[in-house]
Amino acid sequence: MKTYRKYFLNTLKAHFPHTFTQMMAEVETHYQHISLDSNFAATSTNPIDRRLDFSAYFLALIQTLDEQGEPFERIRLICLEVVTDYIKPKNQLQTLLKKLPVKLMNTWFGQYLIKSL
16 A cells, blocks of 8 residues: 555545545546556656656545535545645654754854855
8 A cells, every 4th residue: 555545544534434435446446547647657767756646646536526526625625634644744853854944044054055055
């Protein structure tokens, strides 16, 4: 299982507890169809191409929710929840590394790095 799928699973399970398995099957069906166009991304050296697999799964989720007749605002809410969970730091070290550049800006070392760019 891809590492990003757990975020989709958790969000769909929270919003659709009764039809969760059916919706995941539909997302997987849509994903199989969409991923045919992005199979090259697994072997690509371009870092942007490596995000295509996540984007394909995300599009499959949107298509599934649209077919279920969900309103735009609900689709937007679910998508934002998936993305927020996906980009949130997973542990204390990642949180520290995220804040580190901001804290270094006002130090002599940070100013030296800025001037050298």
